[in-house]
Amino acid sequence: MKAPVRDPQSPPAPPAPPAPDTAGPPTTLLGWRTRLRQPPAQPPPLVPLPPQDPSCADSEEERENDPRVRYHADLGLIETTDIQRGLHLARRMLRRNGESRQIGPHIAIDSDYRGTGKRTLLHHIGMGHQGRREKLHGIDDTHIPVVCINAPPTPGTPADWSAALATFLGWDLYRPDTDNRPVQRMKDFTGPAVHVMRTRHVEVCLVDGIDRLRTEDLQPTFDFFDYLADELSLTIFWSGIGSSDILREARTARFPALRRTSDAAPLRQRAVPTLWVNRLPPRCPEHPDEWPRALASFDGRLHLCHHRPGSLLELDEELYEITDGLMENLTPLLSMAAQISILDSTEAITPEVLHDAARYLDLPTAERHDTSW
DSSP: OOOOOOOTTSOOOOOOOOOHHHHOOTTSHHHHHHHHHOOOOOOOOOOOOOOOOTTOTTHHHHHHTOHHHHHHHOOOOOOOHHHHHHHHHHHHHHHTTSTTOOOOOEEEEEOSSTTSSHHHHHHHHHHHHHHHHHHHHOOOTTOOOEEEEEOOSSOOSHHHHHHHHHHHHTOOOEEEOTTSOEEESOSOOHHHHHHHHHHTTOOEEEEEOGGGOOHHHHHHHHHHHHHHHHHHTOEEEEESTTHHHHHHHHHHHHSOTTOBSSTTOBOOOOOOOEEEOOOOOOSOSSSSSHHHHHHHHHHTTOOOTTOOTTGGGGGHHHHHHHHTTOHHHHHHHHHHHHHHHHHTTOOSOOHHHHHHHHHHTTOOOTTTSOOOO
């Protein structure tokens, strides 16, 4: 029997992108490209689980690995009103950095609480920018439009930031010494990293975790990134609690805000463009749609046998009381509740299922939470 022969005129099928968990985090080039180009997850067939068989040792593990359970384990991220607004503003800011390659500003992504979606906005800005580039000019992996890094836990010197850039670019930072212990190949990767970023046409740098910086790290850090912005015409986005104040203080220390050209004309403090991502407000006359819109986005992703479209909005008060309007709480709560409902054959998110999920996640149930509705 002859092996089938592919038509030589037809182009070879592109390889499937690796799964995100095998590609690495978005702070590596492969992980970033994988998340950028990964097709949206499709819900599996709506087939309820069979009754659990206590006599079968593998029954519970098989149920936990059911495609619908795994699908609901990651319901994905949604774009809240603040995130949508931030994306529009970021796109306008990035237009000036387009083909003319002008130096872009430092931009802060800030919020009033942790867990509101700052990192989501940060990553969506980068993916949106690179996605538009690839749509206009095609996919060209010789270009790296966006670099995504995390603040090192103890930066200390710009050399640590250069190592973060080198890690994103995929370099092996360490070599074994005579005792087979890892030794960093060089103290400072700035020169090689800047050369590669220039030749690969980097335009945007995303930095998460600015609030981890120590006070003594601020000035060396911003001197380093000012140098990168000048050399590469970068636009730099900084994410973290208090990022706007941190950025303003660091830049003021270098360029004193009250330097006077004359006694009558003091210079104002340097402006810091800021994209705010705050927690979602409860449904009220001033904000009638923001919380229901977020719930409706999740409602449309649920793939449960007895789920009624729109029924999640009937639990809006309880959901807000449990999550306090934080995406950091809402996303895992609904994910856990959906998994529980499949495994116990409820196949719908009910108040009882929500309370079970909240107890698993150590979130306050509606009975224990003071209501503000």
